[in-house]
Amino acid sequence: MSLRSLFPKPTRDIAFPLAGSVLLFGFLVGGGLLYQVILGSGTAERLVTTMLIDAIIVIGIQIYIGNTGILSFGHVGFGAIAGYVFAVSAIAPEDKIKRIPKAPFGLTDVQVSPGVAILLAVAFTVVAAMILGVGLARSGAESGAVAATVITLALLFVTHEVAKSWSELTGGNRGGLSFGIGESLDGRVLIFVVLFLALVVARLYGQSRSGRLAVAAREDNLAARAVGINPLVQQMVALVISVVVVSVGSALRVWEIGSILPDRFFFDYTMLTLVMLIVGGRNSVTGAVLGVVVMTASRELTRRLGQEGFEVFGIGLDEEPLDWIFRENLNNVVLGLSMVAFMIWRPGGILGDWELDEWLYRTFGRGNEEEPERLPELDVIPDAQFTASGIGVAFGGFQALHNAGLSAASGEVVGIIGPNGAGKTTFVNVITGMVQPDSGSFAIDDLDLSATPAHALARAGLVRTFQNLRLFGALTVRENVETAALVAREHRADRVVRDPDALIAEAGLWELRDRRASELDYGNSRRLELARAAAMAPSFMLLDEPTSGMSNSESLTMIEQVRHMAATVGAGVIVIDHDLGFITGISDRIYVFDQGQVIAEGTPTEVQADPRVQAAYLGSAAVT
């Protein structure tokens, strides 16, 4: 895989994220050092060090949660695994013998250098993450992201439980494991380096092919699969990278504190890191960094307010009645309240999806952009033939489809029409892989596509749109189309893969290219879905009611746009619609469905003249 296929636009995808990481690093470290200088105390120094380590771990968690949208409670559990592997392998035997004289596998006598111990910690944790990741992915795909979340929560508890009860190895809940005096991490250079690398990794991953595909699946899983993305693969990649960062951060945390206890990597720390992440805005690395700073400051403030003898304007906060609020453990209440309040009033966090380097790039990085030229229609259309035959589907005793079939050639527009309940939707569900037929099969050329998962259908060249619009809402118009192009460049390289910008212009969306898809009106959303489908370089586009909700004049323009867009990528079109005027206007051939069967097939004129069609369709359904 070349660098270019990972990062299509190096300035935007590498240079600016690097610059953004430098700025965020400067913000965190510079701000921290400044605070330290102003306060000039040892406590301030400790606070800043803790904040920087927390930042590493929160950035690591952001890589998974931010890009996949799956809530994980388990990352601190992974941190515990890393922390213990690090502690057990890095602590000197003479220190271990006091706490864990009978460690299994002779681990009491083992010692490696801290650097090697960090690598070991990462390796162990990544293996654990990959095993768990399979379960996460599979149950997530089957029962939704909620199931995945519960599994991560269970992981957190189990690591804690094992750390507590396997005391021959971990030192248990009382003593834990400690470094000898003077052996814990000295100086902060290593923390700076790791923090910077964490920022770079997080931002580069976000801009990378995998990150973009994961984010698309986060926004709409079904639509992502319809443009050939396999969400499970991208979620696994995100999990592994995120766990690497969290492991290194956790090892540093243990090394810096000089000891590890089960409770240090449990509920409270999970809560703290999650609140840091969501307060700033989980979908962006800038948000994660901001959240770390905001929560560190607010915790420090609450801690000080809760201390004895603290006064504001001469009023002691530890006197009645204020001592009812300002107490020592107030921090946990503040954490919980922050979480609930943000979820209720601002679930996207302070920054939402705003990312520093993306903003910098839009403002300073790309200069003036010219609207691309109109795309030429292809002179030679690559040959392809879609055939579906003998399709039968029964729901209980109801025969929804019986021996239905259809064929379409590339360059052709084939319409499907029929009254309600005729089996159109079921037919579409079959050829998009949503419903398994009881009999029959469908194929492009010789490639049988029955029983093919949705993302593989798209890669094979059958790309669909959705009746009720499924766009990647938080992504811009341009990112929506680019995402499909990323997949097309890898899986559709034998076809003409068009430049995403040109397709955007073709759909009449050039002026709106930086808008988020969720902000578009209905007609523009439809056109964006069409452009996104075309960006897949499909052999066949399957349009599911592309004019539903449109006015008559809008559907007439749509006819032109669909035909032209298809011709520029050389795709055949299969289109389903209620609107007889639209279907006869756009189609070269029409299939008429009634009661689960194809009752007529031919050119629009032939079909309209067919008496069976008039009886079944024109006679019974309302025609406008």
Place this chain on the structure above:
Amino acid sequence: MTQLLQNIIDGLGRGSIYALLALGVAVVFGIMHLLNFAHGELITIPGYLTYWAFNHGWNWWTVVPLILVSAVGSSLLIERIAFSRVRGAKDFTMLLTSFGVHFIVSALFLLYVSASVKSIQRPGWAADTVALGSLRIEIFDLLVIGVTIVTLLATTWLLQRTMFGLSLRAAASDFEAARLMGVNSDSVIRGAFALSGFLAGIAGIFWLMRAGSVTPTAGIDPMLKGVLAALIGGLGSLRGAVVGGLVLGLAEVLLRAWLPEGIQNLTTGFVFVLIALLFIFKPGGLLAVPQVERV
């Protein structure tokens, strides 16, 4: 053989409590797609009230109604304060809201009661056993299993035979459609939370009797058991929740019995490995509910 039977009865006793918790989780999940990580607080809050009541001369006969009432009340109150504001939000938002509620409640107990363990006097007969052939069965287990069966029958009757049950099931299968058909969404949701609280209350009675104490974080364990059991059974299935609870209880007891001496304290870890394997091979849980993707 005797030993196995003995373990199975122990497991069913434990599993019954999990089943009640899981059913409460599943009822709420079914109606608003909220997985309630604060479900354990429906045991913690009554737990502290129980502690208070015993210190004021109450006994178990009077405490039982107190637990039930306070569990239902807490469930409704939490719904009113927090969950009603995130109805229809993304899963992510609802999950973190419930997690936050859990955290706030335990932090408040930590702040205003104490971090230390508060003991609750266990009923005198809790450890008594009856002999049945060579089996020695704890009266407590028998009581738990019996009460659970009665509760499940009553719940089934409620869901299948009453107007409330019908609205609840309708709303669980298609919330929007049910609302349009005239089901009052507010009262159905509150009803679901009340039922969930009641089930947690029954489970809570036995949980507190067995634990004999309460701490600020005491809700974590029952919450986790309930949520895991609901997941094992298959999210969205009420029957699955009950099955999941029983399976989880049996798995814990049997594993502890079968694991060799030295590693018995790692039972939880092994249970988790089993659960992870279950999800790899049967990702939808034991009684998977097919997820309909609406296009």
